[in-house]
Amino acid sequence: xxxxxxxxxxxxxxxxxxxxxxxxxxxxxxxxxxxxxxxxxxxxxxxxxxxxxxxxxxxxxxxxxxxxxxxxxxxxxxxxxxxxxxxxxxxxxxxxxxxxxxxxxxxxxxxxxxxxxxxxxxxxxxxxxxxxxxxxxxxxxxxxxxxxxxxxxxxxxxxxxxxxxxxxxxxxxxxxxxxxxxxxxxxxxxxxxxxxxxxxxxxxxxxxxxxxxxxxxxxxxxxxxxxxxxxxxxxxxxxxxxxxxxxxxxxxxxxxxxxxxxxxxxxxxxxxxxxxxxxxxxxxxxxxxxxxxxxxxxxxxxxxxxxxxxxxxxxxxxxxxxxxxxxxxxxxxxxxxxxxxxxxxxxxxxxxxxxxxxxxxxxxxxxxxxxxxxxxxxxxxxxxxxxxxxxxxxxxxxxxxxxxxxxxxxxxxxxxxxxxxxxxxxxxxxxxxxxxxxxxxxxxxxxxxxxxxxxxxxxxxxxxx
Numbered sequence: 001x002x003x004x005x006x007x008x009x010x011x012x013x014x015x016x017x018x019x020x021x022x023x024x025x026x027x028x029x030x031x032x033x034x035x036x037x038x039x040x041x042x043x044x045x046x047x048x049x050x051x052x053x054x055x056x057x058x059x060x061x062x063x064x065x066x067x068x069x070x071x072x073x074x075x076x077x078x079x080x081x082x083x084x085x086x087x088x089x090x091x092x093x094x095x096x097x098x099x100x101x102x103x104x105x106x107x108x109x110x111x112x113x114x115x116x117x118x119x120x121x122x123x124x125x126x127x128x129x130x131x132x133x134x135x136x137x138x139x140x141x142x143x144x145x146x147x148x149x150x151x152x153x154x155x156x157x158x159x160x161x162x163x164x165x166x167x168x169x170x171x172x173x174x175x176x177x178x179x180x181x182x183x184x185x186x187x188x189x190x191x192x193x194x195x196x197x198x199x200x201x202x203x204x205x206x207x208x209x210x211x212x213x214x215x216x217x218x219x220x221x222x223x224x225x226x227x228x229x230x231x232x233x234x235x236x237x238x239x240x241x242x243x244x245x246x247x248x249x250x251x252x253x254x255x256x257x258x259x260x261x262x263x264x265x266x267x268x269x270x271x272x273x274x275x276x277x278x279x280x281x282x283x284x285x286x287x288x289x290x291x292x293x294x295x296x297x298x299x300x301x302x303x304x305x306x307x308x309x310x311x312x313x314x315x316x317x318x319x320x321x322x323x324x325x326x327x328x329x330x331x332x333x334x335x336x337x338x339x340x341x342x343x344x345x346x347x348x349x350x351x352x353x354x355x356x357x358x359x360x361x362x363x364x365x366x367x368x369x370x371x372x373x374x375x376x377x378x379x380x381x382x383x384x385x386x387x388x389x390x391x392x393x394x395x396x397x398x399x400x401x402x403x404x405x406x407x408x409x410x411x412x413x414x415x416x417x418x419x420x421x422x423x424x425x426x427x428x429x430x431x432x433x434x435x436x437x438x439x440x441x442x443x444x445x446x447x448x449x450x451x452x453x454x455x456x457x458x459x460x461x462x463x464x465x
Contacts, residue, residue: 001144003035003065003066004036004038005039005066006064006067007058008054009072010045010051010070010072010075011072012074013046015073015108020072024070024072027094027096038068039062040061041057044072045079047079048082059086065089067090068091069091069092070096071094071113072096072109073107073108074107074109074115076188078189080116085123090127092127092150093116094131095112095131096131096132097332097334098332101410105411105412113129113131114435114436114437115189115191117431117435118191118435119191122191122391126149126152127150128150129431155391157461163448167446167449168320171449174270176206177206178205178269179208179268179269180200180206181210181263181271182208182210182272182274182308183213183260183306184279185275186307196389200308203459206270206312209269216259216263217259219258220252220284227258228251228255231258238359239361240358240359240360240361242361245371249285250286253291253371256284256291257295260272260274260300261295261298264300270300271300271301271302271303271311274303274304277305281364286371287346288304288347289372290361292347293373296348297324297351304327307436309386310327311327313440314327316387317440320449321444321446324351324352326352326413326440327344327439328438330437331409331410333427338422339418341417343410344414345365346364346412348413352443353377353378359375360374361373373412373413374413376407376413376414376415379405381400381402381443382415382441383398383401383447384400384401384439384441385439385450386436390433390435390462391434395461396454396460396462397461398463399463399464399465401465402417403416419464421465435464
């Protein structure tokens with residue numbers, strides 16, 4: 001059967017563009033090898049205007065069997081939703097993996113696929129998806145199968161019976177009457193970071209306070225130099241390589257940490273959610289990752305990209321574990337060895353460091369500014385959790401996994417994990433459910449207590465693993 005796909009190639013210029021170009025060319029070669037004719041521009045689309053031109057070109061090329069979005073690097077979901085809403089044919093997304101090289105995350109396409117699946121799920125748009133290397137065996141059949149109309153799979157979220165759990169009760173008592181302070185607003189196209197303040201008040205008795213990003217910058221600029229010096233002296237004993245990064249930008253990072261301390265103290269917030277880019281780089285001049293890692297270590301969960309639900313998910317796990325939690329992206333799933341990689345730029349608390357390694361100071365791989373933490377997280381049993389709004393249904397996602405000792409997958413903070421269910425099944429559930437791209441995690445098995453919390457909140461539970 002002859003097939004014609006309209007193809008739009010989404011990418012961001014802050015990632016490895018030459019590598020993205022190579023992967024894009026290999027993807028088109030794979031489509032041709034599968035006997036699929038393609039229409040539309042073959043260049044990388046970096047912004048909404050380019051995406052709009054691409055859809056106009058595809059629409060003018062005649063009938064197509066599928067609109068295929070090639071997720072070559074991470075992007076927000078703005079362009080994907082725009083393309084999907086104008087599509088008159090089935091739609092699918094193909095994201096490409098990259099090697100776990102120990103270097104920078106060059107594409108981060110899986111996370112882009114995750115973000116897009118969530119946005120389309122919230123918008124009620126059925127779509128196919130594929131995460132595969134262009135040279136993967138049997139790919140032609142998978143590519144041709146994408147043309148079949150996608151259907152919405154019934155959600156796996158289920159109600160749970162109420163049970164007695166003292167840990168759950170203590171955690172809920174600690175949340176009641178407290179607050180999360182959100183600094184700035186989540187980036188455009190990050191539907192995953194939206195929140196409902198009224199719902200959080202109803203569920204957990206927690207309020208959300210707001211602080212403008214400019215207020216944080218003003219606080220940071222006004223921090224006393226002696227206080228900044230004291231922070232640097234303390235961090236010098238914990239992180240290797242501080243002298244090797246730009247010292248002016250490092251000073252700004254420590255000022256941001258002090259400013260976050262002040263925001264938290266003044267608001268009395270139990271957790272923070274911070275718009276960490278792009279203005280932190282473009283307007284102030286440093287990375288927020290390291291400062292937020294330091295707040296995480298102080299047991300003030302700090303979620304990047306102003307993810308309020310991410311912060312409360314961290315807070316729940318922290319209260320159950322009695323130690324700092326972390327929020328990470330899932331950036332790769334490899335069924336061949338049944339492993340996955342949890343990663344974020346560099347905001348893991350130092351208490352999660354693998355004791356066989358040293359923690360290093362480093363720079364953001366895309367923006368080239370400090371301060372970031374860099375280390376693999378330690379082996380051991382972990383629990384993942386997320387207060388989720390996927391498919392517009394409030395639920396609690398939980399999962400169990402084991403961090404295994406492995407070479408560091410990517411720069412920043414990362415951990416190689418094996419879920420309690422096969423990796424391929426976990427990946428399929430994430431995409432079909434349209435889960436958010438941020439997962440909170442803490443060491444230990446806290447699933448019974450999380451189920452009890454969900455029951456008290458009258459929320460269904462999605463058992464990812």
